[in-house]
Amino acid sequence: MTTLILYNGPIYTLDPAVPVAQALAVRDGRVVALGTERQVQEMVATAGRTHELIDLAGRAVVPGLTDAHVHITWQGFTRREANLAGVATLEMALEVVAQRDTQLPQGAWLRGGGWDHVLWGGRWPTREDLDRVCPHRPVILLRKDCHSAWVNRRALELAGVGAATPDPAGGQIMRDRDGEPTGILVDTAMDLVRAVEPPPTEQDRLAALQAAFDEALSYGITSIHVPPGTDPADASTTLRDLQTMRQQGRLSVRCLAYMAQPDLDAAIALGLRSGFGDAWLRLGGLKLFADGSLGSQSAEMLRPYEGTSSTGLAMMPPEVLEATIRRANAHGISVAVHAIGDAANRKVLDAIERAIHDRQAQPEAFPAMALPNRIEHVQVLHPADIPRLGQLGIIASMQPIHCTSDITAASRLWGEERCHSAYAWRSVQAGGATLAFGSDAPVETMNPWLGIHAAVTRQRPDGTPADGWYAEQCLTVEEALRAYCYGPAVASAETALKGTLTPGKLADLVVLTGDPLQCRADELGAITAAMTLVDGQVVFERSSSGG
Structure with a gap:
């Protein structure tokens, strides 16, 4: 050859x-x-x-490069839906929706996302806003963090969501003074509408994956880690689609795919463990959600958001979180837990620490885990918890572009004291933890070079703030590159195969x-x-x- x-x-x-x-x-x-x-x-x-x-x-x-956290099918679909990323005003967003409406056949749902109400002065949009431009077909638009959905009256009617509908566990139906849904569904409340939303076809999903792979390669991304989103069905569907592409010889990017919480029993029954697969497609571990997001004010905090009495939402009771992590680890399945707020991160650290103690006390009951445990996002930590990631061997799976995108929201909602330990890459690294960087696309751009710019400067693309946002947490260029190359290889237990360029x-x-x-x-x-x-x-x- x-x-x-x-x-x-x-x-x-x-x-x-x-x-x-x-x-x-x-x-x-x-x-x-x-x-x-x-x-x-x-x-x-x-x-x-x-x-x-x-x-x-x-x-x-x-x-x-590796994108260590990308919702790859969603990313492909963003090219074919109403894209509201970066849209500066509510009226402009409604114009995008109205234009997309003219392109769809009768009876089709209007889907999209990327909106950020912070750009619109902080006012949450409503179903009435959507009904002004699209009253006749159901509309569902995910917020940029994918932890809130903006829907119209037609979508609420189809889902049977009204004033008498209770908030589901781990979610919230925002309501007006009369108790009627405003059209904003937070976290698990989104599932109420998703349950009646027709799913995309396999052909649509495979086309979306191909588009996302092509985009990844255009940036130099050759591997991805694929966690499921807030819809648990994403995990099994995506793994099945990735296997189809592998069988068809169309898997041009190497994939580490994670399962969702409902998949755990079946995985254990089959004897599946983290790391199963080959150099193209491998099984990661179990993705769990400890809390929501900063933008939706559902990230779980140790003390209330500035100017409020709210401490966010816990997506899982702590005893369930602990039991699930222990059970997964006990069967050779590592966990990747979404945790943004300082309270959520502490709960995850506590749960993983207890699982480690159990392993040490009863090593015969725990098979070796091929992949390390991870925390996804790690956006704000109590200072006392920063060194615990390194001490517990937990991968800090972080997305540097979140830092610069969230400057306004984090400053307003968390305040200066907490922001000192927010997106704390240098402190986390200094504490001995491995950084594995990604994008969280389509929540943010998949472009890793914008992520590297954010990691090195802690500035927005326009150069603001001039001195960087809490610049003591900046990384060097080489450190940022390692977090996109070597760190993800540590997370996937593939340092013998990738992460550096050496013979073999x-x-x-x-x-x-x-x-x-x-x-x-x-x-x-x-x-x-x-x-x-x-x-x-x-x-x-x-x-x-x-x-």
């Missing part, structure tokens, strides 16, 4: 032993040589193999349009993939016109 040699550009391996190389050789899907151009060419010539050259022309190479590892790598270790910090967000290789094959190449 032909050997591919990349040369004439800095190759940042993220391997401390050889941090930078001049050339790299790939064969049979693996890195086979690394060093100076002369060393690599001599090694290839000695092996007597034909070779193909790629002149980097000074462009930088890094390991393929998978040839998943990206040629960049800029040099992240040499450019200015404010230029990081403009970097993207010029060429992406997975398994040693070029799967994306940007045209000279930038397409």
Whole structure:
């Protein structure tokens, strides 16, 4: 088989032993040589193999990036629905909805999301707002954090949701003064409408996955970790679809797929454990939800949100959370627990710590876990809890773009004292925890280079705030890259295969349009993939016109 040699550009391996190389050789899907151009060419010539050259022309190479938290099917669907991300006013959002309405056949639901009422002055939208532009078909629009849904009267009627409908456990139906639903459903209350919403077809889902894979490769993302969202059915459907794409030879991005809480009994009965699968598709662990979100004010806090008496919502009673984590770990299944508020994070830390103590007390009752436990988001911690992640060997699965997107909301709702330990990447890392960065797309952009910019500067893309938001938590460029490359490999227990570019590892790598270790910090967000290789094959190449 032909050997591919990349040369004439800095190759940042993220391997401390050889941090930078001049050339790299790939064969049979693996890195086979690394060093100076002369060393690599001599090694290839000695092996007597034909070779193909790629002149980097000074462009930088890094390991393929991993998005350690992406709702991949949802991300694909965002290209085909009413996209309200970044829409600045309520009236503009309603214009998008009205335009989408004209494109749909009679009887179809109008779906979409990405809206952020904080941009609209903080006023929650209502069913009456939607009924002004789309009264005749059901509408469901997810907030940008996917923890609230904005629906119209028609959707509420179909779901049978009215003044007499009680709030479900772990959710809230927002109501007006008369007790009537306003059209905002928080967390598990969204399931009331989802229960009557027709699901997308398999063909629609596979098309959405393909679109999302293509987008990922265009950024240099070669692996993804896929947790289910707030709809538990996402997990089994997504795993089934990923298997279909694997069987069809269409899985162009490596996937670690997580199951939802209702799947635990079946997984245990089948004897499934975290890490089952191959280098393309593996089983992660069990995704659980401890609380809601900052934007929906449902993240569970130790003390009330500023200016309110609310401490948010607990999605699971602490005793159920603890029992579920212990049961999963006892059967070789690691957990990935959504926790945003400081109270939720403490409860998860306590529960995992007790499971670890049980393992130590009765090692014969616990099979070895291939993957470590994780906390997803870790957005705000009590200072006393920061070192506990490292002490307990918990992966801090965080999304740096959340920090800069949430500056206004976090400052207003949490206040200065709590914001000092919010999105605390440097403190968490200093405490010994492994950072695994992702996007939470479609909640935020999938573009990891905007995430790297946020991690390094703690500034929005427009450069504000000028000195960075609590800049003591900034990371270096190399630390941010490691959190997108090596950290996720630790989380998936695949450091022998990926995370760095060293001989013997998978040839998943990206040629960049800029040099992240040499450019200015404010230029990081403009970097993207010029060429992406997975398994040693070029799967994306940007045209000279930038397409």
